[in-house]
Structures are given as C-alpha cells and as structure tokens.
Amino acid sequence: MSAPFSNTCTNADLARLNAFLKESISKAGIVLPEGKHTQLLNLACGRADESAVLADVFGKDGINLTGLDIRDREIGEARERWKKFLPKHAEAEFLVQDCSKLGDLSALPDNFNVAFMRHQNFWNGDTTWSKIYDEALHRLDEEGLLVITSYFDREHQLALDAIQGLGAELVLTERNSQSRALHDVPAGVQKSVDRHVAIFRKR
Numbered sequence: 221m222s223a224p225f226s227n228t229c230t231n232a233d234l235a236r237l238n239a240f241l242k243e244s245i246s247k248a249g250i251v252l253p254e255g256k257h258t259q260l261l262n263l264a265c266g267r268a269d270e271s272a273v274l275a276d277v278f279g280k281d282g283i284n285l286t287g288l289d290i291r292d293r294e295i296g297e298a299r300e301r302w303k304k305f306l307p308k309h310a311e312a313e314f315l316v317q318d319c320s321k322l323g324d325l326s327a328l329p330d331n332f333n334v335a336f337m338r339h340q341n342f343w344n345g346d347t348t349w350s351k352i353y354d355e356a357l358h359r360l361d362e363e364g365l366l367v368i369t370s371y372f373d374r375e376h377q378l379a380l381d382a383i384q385g386l387g388a389e390l391v392l393t394e395r396n397s398q399s400r401a402l403h404d405v406p407a408g409v410q411k412s413v414d415r416h417v418a419i420f421r422k423r
C-alpha cells in the first residue's frame with residue numbers, strides 16, 4: 221500500500237527515485253548483498269517520504285531504517301505515516317537529532333551499510349553539512365555506501381567536493397533526466413526533484 225504524499229513529493233517522484241537509484245547502483249557496478257538484513261541511516265530525512273523506496277532498493281531481504289532530522293514536526297509525521305505504510309520486510313525508527321552531532325547518540329551503531337541523504341542541503345550551512353557527511357562516513361561499515369541526492373547542479377558539485385575532501389571515493393554521479401522541475405526558485409535557477417544522485421564508498 222502506498223502512503224498519501226503531499227504535492228512536494230508525489231508518488232510519481234518516488235517511482236522515478238526508485239528507478240533512478242536502481243539504475244545508478246547497477247551502472248556503478250555495485251551488487252547489493254543478498255540474504256542480508258540492511259542497516260540504513262537516513263540523514264536529515266524530514267518526513268522520510270522515500271522510506272518505502274529505500275526498503276525496496278536496499279532491503280529486499282530485510283531492512284532497518286533509522287531516520288534522523290532536527291525538526292520534531294517532520295519526525296512526528298514520519299513516525300505516524302510509516303507505522304502504517306512500511307512494507308512487511310522493513311522496520312523503522314525516527315528520531316529528532318542534529319545530524320552534525322551523531323556522537324551524542326551513544327546507542328547509534330557504527331556499522332551501517334548505507335547512509336542516505338535525499339535533497340542534501342549543502343548551501344544552507346557548508347560547515348554543518350560537511351560535519352554531517354563526516355559523521356555519516358564514520359557510521360558506515362567498511363563496505364558501506366553513502367548515497368545523496370540533490371535539487372541543484374551547483375549544490376550537488378559542492379557536496380561532491382566536500383565529501384571527497386573527507387576521503388570518500390566517488391563511485392558515481394548521475395544527472396536524472398526524468399526529474400520533475402520545481403519552480404519555487406528565482407528565474408534562471410534550475411531545481412528539480414532528485415536532480416542528481418551520487419554514490420560514495422568509505423575508503
């Protein structure tokens with residue numbers, strides 16, 4: 221069953237994200253392990269609209285999603301929605317947390333298989349976001365992947381530079397030609413839903 225999403229993220233956007241992630245993973249030559257329960261950290265997840273997509277793409281054999289965001293209202297919405305609509309093979313918890321301070325969450329494991337960040341927000345405080353990426357990389361196991369999506373071309377490039385600067389290996393970056401254009405930006409600025417994806421390995 222699919223959850224009712226607001227106009228800011230439609231079911232068609234999520235279907236495109238699902239296909240885009242699968243294509244990108246395949247293009248990167250990444251074979252996701254089979255028969256393994258995936259531990260996925262969803263950073264700055266907001267309402268975590270993409271939870272069912274993540275369960276499908278990364279967790280066919282079971283998945284635990286840990287979604288974190290600094291805003292309690294969004295985390296409340298995520299909890300309400302996903303206690304009803306999550307697929308059977310998935311479990312999720314959502315916590316209010318500043319992701320630049322993951323060290324404060326002493327119970328948070330450091331062996332996640334995937335750290336995911338949809339519509340990363342590098343422009344909104346480059347120091348904080350570099351810290352968030354750094355914290356994310358430290359929470360991954362040795363084979364772990366960091367996967368981000370971005371709304372904007374320039375912001376995506378800034379995030380790529382920052383994450384590589386932290387020592388991660390960029391495996392793939394892709395422009396999503398199918399992404400839906402958004403118009404809540406000044407004239408001349410191009411923004412679209414999941415416009416870019418990038419996949420990194422922790423080195």
Ligand SMILES: C[S@@+](CC[C@H](N)C(=O)[O-])C[C@H]1O[C@@H](n2cnc3c(N)ncnc32)[C@H](O)[C@@H]1O
Pocket residue numbers: 263264265266267268269288289290291294317318319320337338339340341348
């Ligand atoms: C552009 S929104 C993306 C939200 C969601 N991932 C999506 O695609 O709809 C950026 C999110 O970052 C969150 N955020 C900003 N700073 C944060 C921080 N230090 N720790 C955790 N979340 C943060 C905001 O609350 C917001 O939900």
